[in-house]
Amino acid sequence: MAQTILILGTDPEKCQELRRILQEKVSDTVVTTAVGEQIPQQELSDTIIITAEERSTGVLYRHLLGRLEDQVRRAEFLGDLIRLFSSSMEVDEILERVAVKSTEVLGDTAFIILNSEGRLRLEAAFSTSQDRLVKVLMSAMNEGSEAIGGPLLRGVLENGSRVVIENVHESPVASEMQSFFEKHGYRSLIATPIRTKEKILGAFVSLSAGPRTLGEQDVQTATALSDLSAVALEHARMVSEMQRSAITDSLTGAYNTRFFHEVLAREAARAQRYGSPLSLLMIDVDGFKLVNDTFGHLVGNKVLTQVSRIIEKTVRNTDFVFRCGGDEFGVVLPGTSLEGAMHTADKIVQKVELSRILQALGYNGSLTVSIGASEYRKGSHFETLVAEADQALYASKRSTKNTARAKGK
Structure with a gap:
C-alpha cells in the first residue's frame, strides 16, 4: 500500500519543489500539496504531513526517512507475529511472544x-x-490481576472500549489507576x-x-496485537473442542472407551513409578434393559x-468418568486407596437411588446401580485392575444389587 505525504504551505513554488524532490527520493509514495487550504482531520489518519516553510530539504528528507523506517519496522514486526501462527507453538507461548515483541514498537511493559x-x-x-515487572506481578498475586488495570481495565473488558493515556499527570483517571501508575513508575x-x-x-495492555x-x-x-491474540485463543479453543470431541461420549458427555484405556494405562504407569495409590470403579445400571423395553x-x-x-x-475434579459402553460406566481415581474408592462408590449408590430418576422423568419405578471396585497392585498390568473391578461388579449384581463391592470382599 502506497504511503501518502501531504505538503502544507503558503508558497506554491516551494511546495512543488519539495514534491519533486520527494517523488525522486522515495518510491511507492503519493505526494500531494495543499497551499493555503484547510484539510479535514479525518482525512489525515494515515498521512505524513510536512510543512514546507519550516523545513530545509535535508531536514525534511531525514524526517521523512525516519517516519517511513518506523512504518517499515512496524510492518516487519507484524509480519513476524503473523508467522508465529504458522508455527507449532502452544497458545500460551504465542501470547508470551506477543507480549515480548510488543515492547519493540510500543511501551516497555x-x-x-x-x-x-x-x-x-x-x-x-x-x-x-x-x-518493575516483578513488582507488578507481586501486586497481581496479592491483589488479583485487576490490580494491573483497575477500573480502566474493567471498561475495556465490559464495553470493548480502548484506553489511551499519554501522560497520567495530564489525564483524568480514577484514583485507583493513579495509585497504580505512581506505585510502579508508569x-x-x-x-x-x-x-x-x-x-x-x-485485554492487551502496553505501559511505558x-x-x-x-x-x-x-x-x-x-x-x-489484540486481534492476533484473539485468533490464537479462538484457534486453541477450536482445537480443544475437537480433541475433547474425539475422546467424549456424545450422549452423556463422559469420556469414551478409547480414552478409558489410555488414561488407565497412563495412571497405572504413574502409580508404578511413584508408588501412589490408584483405584477403579466399574458401575452398571441395574435393570437397564427393562427400562429400555418398558419406556423406550x-x-x-x-x-x-x-x-x-x-x-x-x-x-473429585481429579478423577475421570467414562462411559464404557451400553449402561456401564468406569471411574479412574488417581491417588485413591481401595478404602477411599469404596467410600466414593457408596455415595454414588446412595445418590442414584435418592435421585429417583424415573419418577423425575414422569415414570413409575425405581432405578439403582451396582458397583465393583479394585486397587492397583505394584507390578501388575492395568488390565488386571479392570478384570478385578468387573469381578467385584458381577458379585454385587448377583447379590442384592444397589450396592458396591470390592474385589475379594
Whole structure:
C-alpha cells in the first residue's frame, strides 16, 4: 500500500519543489500539496504531513526517512507475529511472544489479561525492566490481576472500549489507576480489547515508564496485537473442542472407551513409578434393559445422562468418568486407596437411588446401580485392575444389587 505525504504551505513554488524532490527520493509514495487550504482531520489518519516553510530539504528528507523506517519496522514486526501462527507453538507461548515483541514498537511493559468466567487471569507478561515487572506481578498475586488495570481495565473488558493515556499527570483517571501508575513508575498506557465476534476474551495492555506521544499508528498496532491474540485463543479453543470431541461420549458427555484405556494405562504407569495409590470403579445400571423395553430408548438415554451427571458431581475434579459402553460406566481415581474408592462408590449408590430418576422423568419405578471396585497392585498390568473391578461388579449384581463391592470382599 502506497504511503501518502501531504505538503502544507503558503508558497506554491516551494511546495512543488519539495514534491519533486520527494517523488525522486522515495518510491511507492503519493505526494500531494495543499497551499493555503484547510484539510479535514479525518482525512489525515494515515498521512505524513510536512510543512514546507519550516523545513530545509535535508531536514525534511531525514524526517521523512525516519517516519517511513518506523512504518517499515512496524510492518516487519507484524509480519513476524503473523508467522508465529504458522508455527507449532502452544497458545500460551504465542501470547508470551506477543507480549515480548510488543515492547519493540510500543511501551516497555506488556500484559495480556484474560477474562475467565468473570475472573481476571494474567496470561502473559514481559518488561524490559525486570525489577518493575516483578513488582507488578507481586501486586497481581496479592491483589488479583485487576490490580494491573483497575477500573480502566474493567471498561475495556465490559464495553470493548480502548484506553489511551499519554501522560497520567495530564489525564483524568480514577484514583485507583493513579495509585497504580505512581506505585510502579508508569506514565503512559494503551489498553485494547481481545475479542471475537461473540465475546470479549481479555485485554492487551502496553505501559511505558515515560510519557509518550501515542498516535493512531500506536493504537492500530495495539489493536492488531489484540486481534492476533484473539485468533490464537479462538484457534486453541477450536482445537480443544475437537480433541475433547474425539475422546467424549456424545450422549452423556463422559469420556469414551478409547480414552478409558489410555488414561488407565497412563495412571497405572504413574502409580508404578511413584508408588501412589490408584483405584477403579466399574458401575452398571441395574435393570437397564427393562427400562429400555418398558419406556423406550429415549427414556433410556435420559437415564444414562442423569446417572453420568450424578457420578460426575460425586467424584473429585481429579478423577475421570467414562462411559464404557451400553449402561456401564468406569471411574479412574488417581491417588485413591481401595478404602477411599469404596467410600466414593457408596455415595454414588446412595445418590442414584435418592435421585429417583424415573419418577423425575414422569415414570413409575425405581432405578439403582451396582458397583465393583479394585486397587492397583505394584507390578501388575492395568488390565488386571479392570478384570478385578468387573469381578467385584458381577458379585454385587448377583447379590442384592444397589450396592458396591470390592474385589475379594
